[in-house]
Amino acid sequence: MAKVRSYKLLCPIARALDRIGDRWTLLILRDLHAGPARFSDLQHGLTGIAANLLTDRLNKLTADGLISKDAGAHGTTLYSLTEMGRKTRGILFDLALFGGLFSPEAEVVEPGNMRTVAVTLGTACQRAITADINVEVQFVINGEPFVLVARDGRALMQAGQATAPDVVLEASYAALLSVSEGEINMAQFARDHARIAVNTPGKEVELMHLMSAAIAVFSR
Amino acid sequence: MAKVRSYKLLCPIARALDRIGDRWTLLILRDLHAGPARFSDLQHGLTGIAANLLTDRLNKLTADGLISKDAGAHGTTLYSLTEMGRKTRGILFDLALFGGLFSPEAEVVEPGNMRTVAVTLGTACQRAITADINVEVQFVINGEPFVLVARDGRALMQAGQATAPDVVLEASYAALLSVSEGEINMAQFARDHARIAVNTPGKEVELMHLMSAAIAVFSR
DNA sequence: CGGGATCCGTTACGATACTG
DNA sequence: CAGTATCGTAACGGATCCCG
Numbered sequence: 001m002a003k004v005r006s007y008k009l010l011c012p013i014a015r016a017l018d019r020i021g022d023r024w025t026l027l028i029l030r031d032l033h034a035g036p037a038r039f040s041d042l043q044h045g046l047t048g049i050a051a052n053l054l055t056d057r058l059n060k061l062t063a064d065g066l067i068s069k070d071a072g073a074h075g076t077t078l079y080s081l082t083e084m085g086r087k088t089r090g091i092l093f094d095l096a097l098f099g100g101l102f103s104p105e106a107e108v109v110e111p112g113n114m115r116t117v118a119v120t121l122g123t124a125c126q127r128a129i130t131a132d133i134n135v136e137v138q139f140v141i142n143g144e145p146f147v148l149v150a151r152d153g154r155a156l157m158q159a160g161q162a163t164a165p166d167v168v169l170e171a172s173y174a175a176l177l178s179v180s181e182g183e184i185n186m187a188q189f190a191r192d193h194a195r196i197a198v199n200t201p202g203k204e205v206e207l208m209h210l211m212s213a214a215i216a217v218f219s220r
Numbered sequence: 221m222a223k224v225r226s227y228k229l230l231c232p233i234a235r236a237l238d239r240i241g242d243r244w245t246l247l248i249l250r251d252l253h254a255g256p257a258r259f260s261d262l263q264h265g266l267t268g269i270a271a272n273l274l275t276d277r278l279n280k281l282t283a284d285g286l287i288s289k290d291a292g293a294h295g296t297t298l299y300s301l302t303e304m305g306r307k308t309r310g311i312l313f314d315l316a317l318f319g320g321l322f323s324p325e326a327e328v329v330e331p332g333n334m335r336t337v338a339v340t341l342g343t344a345c346q347r348a349i350t351a352d353i354n355v356e357v358q359f360v361i362n363g364e365p366f367v368l369v370a371r372d373g374r375a376l377m378q379a380g381q382a383t384a385p386d387v388v389l390e391a392s393y394a395a396l397l398s399v400s401e402g403e404i405n406m407a408q409f410a411r412d413h414a415r416i417a418v419n420t421p422g423k424e425v426e427l428m429h430l431m432s433a434a435i436a437v438f439s440r
Numbered sequence: 441c442g443g444g445a446t447c448c449g450t451t452a453c454g455a456t457a458c459t460g
Numbered sequence: 461c462a463g464t465a466t467c468g469t470a471a472c473g474g475a476t477c478c479c480g
Contacts, residue, residue: 005243007247007267008325008327008328008329009267009328009329009330009331010324010328010329010330010331010393010394010397011247011250011316011319011331011336012315012316012317012318012319012320012340012397012401013246013247013250013312013315013316013319013336013339013340014247014319014331015319015320015322015324015328016315016316016318016319016322017246017247017315017319018319019318019319019322020318021243021246023225023241026233026237026241027227027231027233027234027237030231030233047227047229084321087318087321088318090314090317091311091314091315091318092233094310094311094314095232095233095236095237095311096231096232096233096236097232097310098232098236098239098240098307098308098311099231099232099233099234099235099236099237099238099239100232100235101304101307102235102236102239104230104235105228107228108228108229108230108235109228109229109230110229110230111229111230111231111234116231116233119233120232120233173230174230177230177232181232
């Protein structure tokens with residue numbers, strides 16, 4: 001593990017940046033907020049970060065107690081956020097709100113996987129949810145599955161297949177960004193940019209309520 | 221201006237980091253949240269960042285529309301946040317909350333100036349203030365003056381001298397950090413770690429209420 | 441094939457010195 | 461005071477190779 005370049009200031013902002021301020025570090029945490037991931041999941045999601053850098057960052061994050069390294073299914077290794085690591089969610093969401101204010105540059109490219117939506121859409125739902133919402137949704141974003149569980153006034157979005165989703169919503173990442181950044185509204189999104197299958201009739205209304213409230217979080 | 225190592229990803233978090241993710245950039249913004257500053261103010265507050273790096277960062281922040289460069293008093297140059305730049309306050313405050321969770325390492329040093337308190341304490345007051353608070357406070361932190369104006373349900377803390385402060389509170393930066401990170405409580409702080417002069421009797425009570433509420437923001 | 445380690449050219453950082 | 465110029469060093473990025 002490299003890293004000697006630290007601010008070493010008493011200021012709490014500098015102390016935070018000494019942990020998560022390095023290049024790539026916040027994007028690694030971003031992807032891990034979608035749930036445990038393997039080395040190569042992360043490498044793809046970060047559009048080809050150099051392997052040695054990913055190794056360095058994972059080691060440093062582990063040493064600082066923000067992530068943990070566990071044994072996965074078939075002899076694989078899984079990286080997960082610790083409780084301390086999960087506390088970065090608010091920072092990442094604020095960054096997403098801020099970054100959404102800038103129009104994308106010319107040469108930007110979509111990330112190698114869609115795990116970023118778990119932080120942006122998931123956190124927005126978490127902040128917008130009310131106690132009367134109870135719905136389990138299977139999202140499919142650019143072909144990748146995510147499951148949103150919203151109940152008891154709490155919402156969590158993770159990568160993976162739902163077991164018994166009330167609603168299945170399929171859309172592109174670009175369309176999702178358009179609606180979150182206010183370029184199209186929720187009705188347009190649902191009508192023209194998403195494929196929605198309803199397994200539990202009525203639940204699609206709850207989802208639309210939740211998503212509308214979530215979208216409103218972005219513009220306040 | 222040096223060329224930038226940019227992620228060029230569509231993800232809004234990456235777009236934010238392309239603007240403010242470089243080393244030193246967030247600390248420069250931190251200091252500017254205390255009000256306009258000269259080149260050398262910033263250089264001192266950042267404990268001796270290399271001058272060429274500070275130049276690079278200021279140029280990039282200007283090009284991205286986060287700060288502006290204006291003529292100051294005696295032929296000096298002043299850097300200030302633009303409206304877009306001020307939107308980073310929430311990010312910086314979240315970083316401060318997160319960084320406060322880690323105990324300082326052995327060799328940490330106090331920053332070269334105290335402008336960091338304008339983000340941490342000022343934002344906490346902003347989030348905690350209620351409509352019944354109306355007080356102007358002269359803070360003196362490690363000998364540096366800051367003025368907090370709290371009225372109409374809003375609070376703003378800036379570097380500089382107050383014109384007619386209701387209360388003057390003098391304390392060390394270390395003591396302020398101790399209370400914000402929960403090591404001592406507000407009563408202990410006021411009694412043992414601060415020198416308080418009251419110009420408008422009764423206003424010190426309002427200040428204590430505001431600060432207690434602000435401190436509570438740190439631990440939720 | 442997943443999970444790295446090692447090597448090496450390139451780029452940014454950091455310190456010092458110097459200038460308008 | 462507000463930068464510019466130079467230069468050694470450390471980190472990044474890409475590629476290749478290794479090992480279970």
